[in-house]
Amino acid sequence: MQISEGIRLALQQIWTEKLKSFFSLLGVIVGVMFLILVVSIVEGLDRYITEDLATSAFGAHTVTLQRWGEGPDFGGFDARARQRRPRITYEDWEAVKEQITIPANVGAESNTGGEIVADNGQSVENVQIHAVSPEIMVIRDWVVEKGRTFSPQEAERGTPVVVLGTETADLLFENLDPIGRRVRIRGFPYRVIGILKEQGSMMGQSLDNQAIAPARSPIQAVTNPRGIVGQVVAQALEQADVRPLQREIEGIMRARRRLRPAQDNDFAVETADDALAFWDDISRILFIALPGLVSISLVVGGVVIMNIMLVSVMQRTREIGVRKAIGARRKDILSQILIETVTLSGVGAMLGVAIGVGLTYAVRTLSPLPAAVDVKWIVLGVSLGVLVGVTSGLYPAMRASKLAPVDALRYE
Numbered sequence: 001m002q003i004s005e006g007i008r009l010a011l012q013q014i015w016t017e018k019l020k021s022f023f024s025l026l027g028v029i030v031g032v033m034f035l036i037l038v039v040s041i042v043e044g045l046d047r048y049i050t051e052d053l054a055t056s057a058f059g060a061h062t063v064t065l066q067r068w069g070e071g072p073d074f075g076g077f078d079a080r081a082r083q084r085r086p087r088i089t090y091e092d093w094e095a096v097k098e099q100i101t102i103p104a105n106v107g108a109e110s111n112t113g114g115e116i117v118a119d120n121g122q123s124v125e126n127v128q129i130h131a132v133s134p135e136i137m138v139i140r141d142w143v144v145e146k147g148r149t150f151s152p153q154e155a156e157r158g159t160p161v162v163v164l165g166t167e168t169a170d171l172l173f174e175n176l177d178p179i180g181r182r183v184r185i186r187g188f189p190y191r192v193i194g195i196l197k198e199q200g201s202m203m204g205q206s207l208d209n210q211a212i213a214p215a216r217s218p219i220q221a222v223t224n225p226r227g228i229v230g231q232v233v234a235q236a237l238e239q240a241d242v243r244p245l246q247r248e249i250e251g252i253m254r255a256r257r258r259l260r261p262a263q264d265n266d267f268a269v270e271t272a273d274d275a276l277a278f279w280d281d282i283s284r285i286l287f288i289a290l291p292g293l294v295s296i297s298l299v300v301g302g303v304v305i306m307n308i309m310l311v312s313v314m315q316r317t318r319e320i321g322v323r324k325a326i327g328a329r330r331k332d333i334l335s336q337i338l339i340e341t342v343t344l345s346g347v348g349a350m351l352g353v354a355i356g357v358g359l360t361y362a363v364r365t366l367s368p369l370p371a372a373v374d375v376k377w378i379v380l381g382v383s384l385g386v387l388v389g390v391t392s393g394l395y396p397a398m399r400a401s402k403l404a405p406v407d408a409l410r411y412e
Contacts (some may be wrong), residue, residue, distance in 0.1 A: 027301020036068030036356025107135030147194035341393025349385020
């Protein structure tokens, strides 16, 4: 039997029995759709977090000193012990700057959120407020598009000046020049000296609704009480220096804290890779678990297709007998049933791919999730559909091919 004839018969069966065919292919459709959708979301997130977020949130070639690490501690987690950890201070920042031997920019940063009220009465809520040393402007690659950033002298004196994000400035001073205007940040008076270059958004959250002020300015009453800083960030000039810089900072802090060799660190010194290790663990688990979840749906779909084809073989027993009587060989009958089954499951797989791709684009458009469709997953989805067809069609095909012509012609 020609392959084209087998495909034609399978498509004809789907068309004439649409509802029955839909339900018989539902398992394959759902399985492939789920594969495309979930893998696209997870892979898009993985690419975004490891490439874009790592640079935006941590900066290139950076080492971060803070009270706690970014990921949860699964091994022997002790919440009380963590709360007893000493905080990072200005003195720690100064010590790191003075004692490191590897060339690096070292800055201090503390973050909070709150309302900013302009001198014209306009206000913006939920602004990301950064109290930073001048080095952080370079480390974070914050570019001032209009006006200027604060000078080292202003940073040292704690002068109440601020650089605003473009969104914050537009909301506070629509159609007005913000430079030189007065604002109140969490109630503290400041003068606007600069506007940042537009940065876009991250996971649906605007990066342009922010305010950057000197760490020692009045906002320190909120962000840096009693000389505390949120974190110290060191940026190596070369990628090869990141790990040595991390070890140096760890050694400096252990000496400052007078920790014995057997004692664990009561601080965290992490690179971007360390901070992203938690996400790597999650994504690895998802990529391992996903085939199992998809296989459940595909197995169900395969069983349904096999039963449908068994019923089809029974209904066509006389037809198979006639074909054998006029010379059809066993392999002709076998290939006929297999071609029909593979066509059925292939159609289901393509429908699953189409729905999965459509849902992926809908997720990317309607939500902040950076879903991305990769051709390799489309190929895998269709291949799985074909594999289900071959597997589920093998038994009905072998059963049909073994029918004796005489018995088949007598079948009522």
